[in-house]
Amino acid sequence: MKTTRKFLLPDHQVPTAWYNVLADLPTLQPMLHPQTKQPLQPVHLEPIFAKGLIEQEFSKERWIEIPEEVRTLYKIYRPSPLVRASGLEKALDTPARIYFKNESVSPVGSHKLNTALPQAYYNKIEGIQHLTTETGAGQWGSAISIAGKHFGLDVEIFMVRLSYDQKPYRKIVMQTYGGQVHPSPGTTTEAGRRFLAENPDTPGTLGMAISEACERAVTRPNTKYTLGSVLNMVMLHQTVIGLEAERQFEMADDYPDTIIGCFGGGSNFGGISLPFFRHQLAGKATFDFIAAESSGCPKLTKGTFRYDHGDTAGLTPLIPMYTLGADYEPDAIHAGGLRYHGAGAIMSHLLKENIIRAVDVEQRRCFEVGTLFARAEGIIPAPESTHAIAVAIDEALKAKEEGKEKVILFNLSGHGLLDLSAYEAFFNGKL
DSSP: OOOOSEEOOOGGGSOSEEEOGGGGOTTOOOOBOTTTOSBOOGGGGTTTSOHHHHHHHHOOOSEEEOOHHHHHHHTTTOSOOEEEOHHHHHHHTOSSEEEEEEGGGSTTSBTTHHHHHHHHHHHHHTTOOEEEEEESSSHHHHHHHHHHHHTTOEEEEEEEHHHHHHOHHHHHHHHHTTOEEEEESOSSSHHHHHHHHHOTTOOOOHHHHHHHHHHHHHHSTTEEEOOSSSSHHHHHHHTHHHHHHHHHHHHHTOOOSEEEEEOSSSHHHHHHHHHHHHHHHTTSOOOEEEEEEETTSOHHHHOEEEEEESSSSSOSOEEEEEESOTTOOOOOOSOGGGOOSBOOHHHHHHHHTTSEEEEEEOHHHHHHHHHHHHHHHSOOBOHHHHHHHHHHHHHHHHHHHHTOOOEEEEEEOBBOTTOHHHHHHHHTTOO
16 A cells, blocks of 8 residues: 555546535435425525525435636645644554545635535526625635635624634634624514523524524525535535545545544535545445534534434425434533534435434533544644544554454544634633
8 A cells, every 4th residue: 555645646646526416415404484384495595595596405316527717726725735644543553554535734724615605606697795604613604705705705704602702713714714703693674682581691503593594594685605515416416535535545545344434514524525425326346434413512413314404493394304403502511613503414314214323422522522632633623623633543442452454534624723712721720
């Protein structure tokens, strides 16, 4: 096997098309209209989404071409490195070979730009001028802020109040890129005022922030809503991660057995896993797909599969999902991107069919393994990413106990350089 540490592709090998798993999942249950409870039709989403994105949400085409304007911007940071985690392997003394896809190299420090750029592009070509969105920890808000700037759109962001207070530098990044940031829930929307009236001390949730952003989109002229996870179109855009990883493993003369990603709504886990999943569907390979979620918001391991709203106010379509309930208020964990009550329809379907499995990880352990990873590999991981690292370590130690070789791939969804207050709390015993 080759021993080169980083496996890079030339920029002309950035994928030219996204992989659409809906072409291979004919039994996926439809979303439902929130009022009629009938299957959702594309026209029902037009008040909040750009038409090009709605088309992708319902498309059954296996490959969807990446617009050249988007691909050109991808080339600023893509292909992202596939890295052999030799330092971590040594620290664990494991026979497992561990790789990670380093999505922290993007300008915003996470995988979120992979979908922010196409979402801004499709709004731009439709003539939209204003975008609204929510953000948890701020990675998505940062991504859509700079994507909007690339395409000449202004962006208004409702940031979950807990993260707004915990992560002031994320707010500054969004403002630097031109984003207008509000704590959520807040007083600028009817939904926000209602949430505050019900509980003035609420730390907020992604469900609440989504309600505020959607309300703004439908009440402000020439405005559309954007979303950083959950929906099919977001999973589609994120498949650039796994498609690149496939080619990079060819260069490494290796191939994964286990594929891991942290899990909030499903975007980065879907991005790393779905391109490999198509080979399992075709009977060419078998993988152990593991979604690593927070024990503070365990929708996959403790939730139920049913139709539920994607937001707290009930403005969004009903999604067939594993959910803790749209009004669920997660623990005040530092992994703000994982504080979402439900899972996207695609990932929920795969879990229900036992094609993927899920593990929940406690916050303190996440920072323990995050620190170990930083000292072994030199990268301080985002709190969200530490969940994937924890599960990767568990699988590597299991291989050691069994005396078996195993190839483990996980997605390093982002760096933690703007989350140092969380690491400080961990070091000071204040988590």
